[in-house]
Amino acid sequence: MAPKKDNTRSVLITGLGGQGIILAGNIISSALFSKGFDVKKSEVHGMSQRGGSVESHIRFGRTVYSPLIPYGCADYLIALDENEKKRLHRQLLPGGSIIFLPSENRTALPSPRTLNVYLSAVFLRRLGFSKNDISGYMSRIVKKKYIDINNKAIEAAFRNSASF
Amino acid sequence: MGRELFLSGNEACALAAYDSGCLFASGYPGTPSTEILENLGTYNSVNTSWATNEKVALELCIGASFAGRRSLAVMKHVGVNVAADPLMTLSYTGIKGGLVIVTCDDPGMHSSQNEQDNRHYALFAKIPMLEPSSSAEVYNFLTAAFYISEKFDTPVLFRLTTRICHSHSRVFPGKKSELPASGFTINNQKYVMIPAWARMRHVFIEKRLALLEKFSCSSKFNIFEKGAGSRLIITSGISYQYVRENFINLPVLKLGMTWPFPAEKVRKISCRFKEVMCVEELDPFLENACLVSGVNNIIKRPKNFYIGELNPERVKALLVNFKDFIKPVKQNIPAARPPALCRGCPHAFMFEIFRDYGLIVAGDIGCYTLGTLSPYNALHACIDMGASIPVGLALRAASAGKQKNKIISVIGDSTFFHSGITGLIDAVYNKRSGLIVILDNRSTAMTGGQDHPGTGKTLPGNISVRLDIEKIVRACGVNRVFQVDPFKKTETAAVIKKSLALKEIVVIIATRECIIYGPQKR
Numbered sequence A: 001m002a003p004k005k006d007n008t009r010s011v012l013i014t015g016l017g018g019q020g021i022i023l024a025g026n027i028i029s030s031a032l033f034s035k036g037f038d039v040k041k042s043e044v045h046g047m048s049q050r051g052g053s054v055e056s057h058i059r060f061g062r063t064v065y066s067p068l069i070p071y072g073c074a075d076y077l078i079a080l081d082e083n084e085k086k087r088l089h090r091q092l093l094p095g096g097s098i099i100f101l102p103s104e105n106r107t108a109l110p111s112p113r114t115l116n117v118y119l120s121a122v123f124l125r126r127l128g129f130s131k132n133d134i135s136g137y138m139s140r141i142v143k144k145k146y147i148d149i150n151n152k153a154i155e156a157a158f159r160n161s162a163s164f
Numbered sequence B: 001m002g003r004e005l006f007l008s009g010n011e012a013c014a015l016a017a018y019d020s021g022c023l024f025a026s027g028y029p030g031t032p033s034t035e036i037l038e039n040l041g042t043y044n045s046v047n048t049s050w051a052t053n054e055k056v057a058l059e060l061c062i063g064a065s066f067a068g069r070r071s072l073a074v075m076k077h078v079g080v081n082v083a084a085d086p087l088m089t090l091s092y093t094g095i096k097g098g099l100v101i102v103t104c105d106d107p108g109m110h111s112s113q114n115e116q117d118n119r120h121y122a123l124f125a126k127i128p129m130l131e132p133s134s135s136a137e138v139y140n141f142l143t144a145a146f147y148i149s150e151k152f153d154t155p156v157l158f159r160l161t162t163r164i165c166h167s168h169s170r171v172f173p174g175k176k177s178e179l180p181a182s183g184f185t186i187n188n189q190k191y192v193m194i195p196a197w198a199r200m201r202h203v204f205i206e207k208r209l210a211l212l213e214k215f216s217c218s219s220k221f222n223i224f225e226k227g228a229g230s231r232l233i234i235t236s237g238i239s240y241q242y243v244r245e246n247f248i249n250l251p252v253l254k255l256g257m258t259w260p261f262p263a264e265k266v267r268k269i270s271c272r273f274k275e276v277m278c279v280e281e282l283d284p285f286l287e288n289a290c291l292v293s294g295v296n297n298i299i300k301r302p303k304n305f306y307i308g309e310l311n312p313e314r315v316k317a318l319l320v321n322f323k324d325f326i327k328p329v330k331q332n333i334p335a336a337r338p339p340a341l342c343r344g345c346p347h348a349f350m351f352e353i354f355r356d357y358g359l360i361v362a363g364d365i366g367c368y369t370l371g372t373l374s375p376y377n378a379l380h381a382c383i384d385m386g387a388s389i390p391v392g393l394a395l396r397a398a399s400a401g402k403q404k405n406k407i408i409s410v411i412g413d414s415t416f417f418h419s420g421i422t423g424l425i426d427a428v429y430n431k432r433s434g435l436i437v438i439l440d441n442r443s444t445a446m447t448g449g450q451d452h453p454g455t456g457k458t459l460p461g462n463i464s465v466r467l468d469i470e471k472i473v474r475a476c477g478v479n480r481v482f483q484v485d486p487f488k489k490t491e492t493a494a495v496i497k498k499s500l501a502l503k504e505i506v507v508i509i510a511t512r513e514c515i516i517y518g519p520q521k522r
Ligand SMILES: Cc1ncc(C[n+]2csc(CCOP(=O)(O)OP(=O)(O)O)c2C)c(N)n1
Pocket: B028, B029, B030, B031, B054, B076, B078, B079, B082, B112, B113, B365, B366, B367, B368, B385, B411, B412, B413, B414, B415, B416, B441, B443, B444, B445, B446, B447
């Protein structure tokens, strides 16, 4: 029973209902999908939309099996909420990275509602995606009237994420 | 290379139905099934509707099928209970145009009142069942399901689970087929189930099952993947992915068509191994089928595994230690935030009144079920859609003393249309007494704001008749009907207070549109 030797990587996005976790998951997964990865993304809609905790699991690699990240195996934790970050910290692999913006630093955002797009951009930038690419994935997913403000959030991510 | 898309199971299901030439689809919203019809509704050529409830949805699909149209009935697991009456006899009549019933089960109860395992419906109704394990399989299997339905003259149960419905993965769509409608052919012995003809159809059903079993044994849905070791894993659906996530080299018999059970094939493969284990979510469905099929080297899962959703770590623990996985307890970890009524939700104003009056509330299913949680703690029973009216009124009738006049029924607008009206008619006819509050937020909010007969719009977004709840209530024979606005709390509270002790049926309609999904918001 040899355990799977594969290079599947796992991204866990977490926050509260209303923060746009699902949208962040859509931007990130569509970006990875366009680069030719096998991608699986999983989240649960329903009760979770009523302000409760929301998680989106994204896995990418050559062949991905489970859409759920095995316990304690997240390579990245993207947290939109402080409490959720603490709660899900144990899902992170030793040496995994956390992508989070403390409330006091959120003044850099064009609006608090864009935190999801901002953090998605920070993450995708780390994987080598360009500003233009990220803006393209975002524009295909968010409502037209919100494209401009989210482009500003992406700009901010490219200005600031060096400090992470 | 062909087209490649990144779709949720639900999106793949809608696309596959469209590509299969399905032109009629109906259902009632319910997590995790809702997005299937929402997606199908974007194709103008498909007649897609939110039916008043799941029974009506299936009956509509039966009519379309009898006219030779491929049709799709979509519902969550508990919806099949509502549709079970037509389902059981549809198995007898069979179909004309392919008919597939999609059941979206919710292991782990992410947003459901129970976690019933609807695979039993395939066995119960004696119809074939397919269980895809990824979006790509949802697409391919659904296309095949229409073919099976037509080839074997049977409805097909298409069983998805939350993890399949709501996970995105790659899909490689095929070509779209265009099918002409063949029209209805009169054939009373097939379509009229009076006892004499139903008896003949039962004979047909048993023959059909035998043929389907043969088909299943040789079909490409059920594949044996060779591996190392003396233990064979039999699995289906999402459980397959969890097995493979952990162990790439184990021998696995992956079942995509789980009913009728491919007994012969399973027996033949199983006897080559020392032991066999079924990895499945919820009930021991495959396990029992193996036992009945004479597979006698089965090791049964510990009973813990009958409960809740599987995940990679539970499957690993099962296969390595024959134990369940328990999350390690760690100090100082915040709890997951539970869902709550939105700030400014009209339901919240009503539940404050119920709480402040110390009422006992027979509730129903919808956002307002959250009235049972803090800070309201003001909903005290909740069973199934529509239950609030009969349960509340009988609770009141069977209670004594002071408690009696504190008991009320509370139901949402979509739920009222779904199955509240029958309870109301019973109440008037049988001269029951008590207060029924209808929370009319002009939306099916819990499941994401779908339209219903009271919103004046249909699933594809067309303007329609808006049914007036008050007129319906009055037509059911209720004389005391009050309209209130939840935002006018003092007035509303006064109306509730004076209605509590009346010795007849009183209906209060509390109208205020949902702050997220109300008609003005969309
Ligand atoms: C038989 C059945 N079908 C569907 C569902 C899913 N479901 C739960 S609540 C709900 C809608 C409730 O709408 P409404 O009564 O208007 O209340 P609201 O959420 O708008 O407050 C639905 C469709 C269910 N639980 N049972």
